[in-house]
Amino acid sequence: MTQQTESAVGAAGAPRGAAPGPALVVRGLRKTYEAGTAPVRALRGVDLTVRAGEFVALMGPSGCGKSTLLHLLAGLDRPDEGTIALDGTRIEELGAPRLARLRRRSVGLVFQFFHLIEHMSALENVSLAALVAGAKPAEATARARDLLDQLGLLDKARELPAALSGGQRQRVAIARALANRPTLLLADEPTGALDSDGAAEVLDLFQRLHAQGQTILMVTHSREVAEGAQRLVRMRDGRILADGEPSGPVEVPAGLRAPR
């Protein structure tokens, strides 16, 4: 399996952002939602740096702002304040088309509920991402087949998502997220909808991708899953609470030592 994964990333090529240096730099990120009568302050000043090749788990209780942060990093939403530098490019002021182009070049996204297109086969779901990224049709199909092969799903390439198990669907979703060889792989609760076997399978896959140099930022509720990452960032109430190795002592950011 390790051999498979090695060749998987190898075949797809090394991530373009794998060069030394930060893949992601976030400074002073704030986001408030107007929900009903009371505004919800989802992010209250987040600073975060993810180095190229790091595997970071982002953990915290529901409503702490993890998913909001992830969506801002992916350019799916805009911050009220703060800066985001992805692969060296400031994204917070980009227009929708440039954000889309940045996303197709540098970001891969994996969701808790897979979000595969139900009416496209596994192969087409993966090919679509490669096509959007600019690959030629034959190249996109070859890349998709290769990724599915490496993730052990080649025999399911013609199947529709509805015919796959949860773990298989999530693996297709991961293959799709890798199809554009992203600088940064963002995963929002990727094991949340899976049983323990499926969750272990996905975590194992992420670890092997990390071993090949893939930068990963994974949101999770699960302590067990978070421990599989290289670094653990804890969030609460829209702020980073702690940052460090999952099993070691965590560094509490200076701003949080004396709450405002």
Place this chain on the structure above:
Amino acid sequence: MPARDARAPGPRGAVRLVARAELRERRWSLLALGVVLGLVGGVVLGAVAVGERTATAYPRLVEAVHLDDARLIVPADRPALIEALPTLPGVADAWLTEAWVAQVDGPQVQYMSLAAGTAPHPGLVTPVIVDGRAADPAAADEVVVSERVAEHGTGVGTVLPLRMLTLEDMARFAVGFTPHGPATTVRVVGVARMPAWGQALPDVLAGPAFARALAGTGIGHAAYVRLDPAPGAAVRFDEAVAAYAAAQPSIVGDYLTPGVEHPRAPDPAVQAAERALLLGVGLFALVVALGALQVVGLGLLRSAGTARAARSVESALGMTAAQSVIARVVAAVPAAAAAGVLGAAVVVAAGALAPLGSQARFEPVPGFRPQWALAAAGGAALVVLFLLVTAVAAAFAWRRRALAVPEPAAPRAGSLAAVVGGSLGRWPTVLLGSRLAQAGARRGVPPVVTVLAATAAVAGIVATVPVGASLDRLVAAPQRWAGGADVTIADTREPDVVALVEDPRVAAVAITDTAYARLASGGTLGVVSITARKGTPPVELVSGRLPAAPDEVAVNPRLAAERGLSAGERIDTLATDGTPRPLTVVGLVVVPNENHGPLGQDLLATADGLLAVSPERNFPLLTTHVYARPGTADALAAELGGRLELAPPTVPDAIRNLGDLGRLPDVLAVVLAVVAGTGLAHSLLVGARRLAREMAVFSVLGATPGQVRTTLGVLAASTAVPAVLLGVPIGLGVARLFWWQVASTIGVGGDIAVPVGPIALLIAAVPLGAAVVAAVPVRRPRTPAVTSLAAL
């Protein structure tokens, strides 16, 4: 054990509670849908009411005026026939009036026919007065006139100084005369409506006092007959009249009365217009009804779909599907009632609308005519329909309460989606759009239904455009119905013709002559000849060629269709001495309406051919059609009118009726476009919004807003392009067929005018408009992509 609470709600109580909650939650949206259905349903039912009024105008007028079954003019020198007429075979009742022909004193040469009976007959010929009043039976100077005379300026209040012609004067019509009958003056007091004015029903009707005052001075009698309902009565009566006429020749020959008129026979002029109107109204009602059903059905489905969670709870609590559906139906009752009341009100209001187009001229009861029965039945039907659609939507929502995602199927190898997706896969927008287009089958309204509805709408619009253009062309180009002369002189002598030929203002002069040909199989056919004396008078040749030899004829398209005649075929006629005289058909041509009957009944022959068929022509006068050079027509007409009898510029009834349709085809096309466009736009918008999740995924993968729009455009095009590809040829085919039928009914050329511009515009606008509409949710997203994904 505690006693069971007698007031504890059982299933019925649960249904009531759910219904109440549903009503509280959705009363406004339900009411809005009820109002939409009521209004649109009312419009559809109103169209039915107007269609019914239009379709029945003619038969209702026939009954209202007690239209006679047969009528004829009997010259005064055939007293035996008029005496025997009430007792002839087939006659059940008869009203005999005296008939006059009068010269109207004035600057123009003008003649009028009048009829009056010494006593009115309540069961025969009782015209509806639409302006003014009926003539006073005791007043000898009061008359009513037909609407067509009133349209030429002789309306209520007009005073007509008349000099009556004797029968001897009539016999000298072709050679000149001075009227020898009495002089009198009458005043028009009313305008009368009848379904069929004709030679035997003069346009001027006077009362009994007039008849008594001028008794015995007319040129004969006009007789109106109610025939015995027994089969064959008409034939027996006609034969008896013919026998009397043969036994007692008149000094005016047969030209006054070529035969018995049967005014109840179907009038092609009325039928053609009626058919066009009813098709238009039917198409309008169908498209509006489909559009309304689509909007209301989708609205109710969407409304029901938003309450899936509630259904899941109801299911968990043990409610059955039937109970859940009944609760929704009960909650929908007020909205259904609103739909019913509103729909019925619209139907009642539609009673203010007159019959459409030309048929308004046959309405016996002008003004408000509400259709209470239709309003009641239509209102009830709308109530039932609303409740039914609610029940279906509720049942559908119940089935989907568990949020089960239907298992999709991969595109079949060789299917259109697979081919499109495969060959154009270089564009992710096309790949995704084609897959989603096929997936639409499992996401609500099957795409084939939307495509078929759009196809029907496109076909309808395309069909109305050429029909409207052909109609305009027909009305605007008199040569297409063998009209268009600037001046028509009813009574021309050779010196007049010579003067016209030498007149530099005249571009062309044509002389027409008429006769009746006796068919070997029985009956007669009108024959017309046209002789060009100057220039090239226009003749509308439909196919083949014009007759060049005495034994050749061209036939009118209507006659050809009725008798199955085409070029090369033979018509067997008899010469006056009874010897066979076959005529060969050499072409189809629009024959001038010289015999004053419906357009399209005659043959066109050469002048020699006409004389060979009937040496004693039925009307010893030549009609001259004068085509003036540009800018000289008015002066020419004014000058000629002072010394010759000019025929008033008349348009055949069939053309006039079609002309009265006016802009109706264009209005219909616009209404169809608006209704169908709204329905299609609604369908596409709903479809695009249903795909919010897929579009969000696409966006997450890096698709730009433009690519998302293009994908939705591809999706919309998958509906619009087939609709255009199918709808345009179908519409053109329907238009061609319909116009051919109308044209052959009235006897004009059936070639259709196809306005390329509007149709090309439609072909471009439908897919483009659909793509733009489908992309609206991208331009103004209700839900950002991230929210769409987070919600699932």
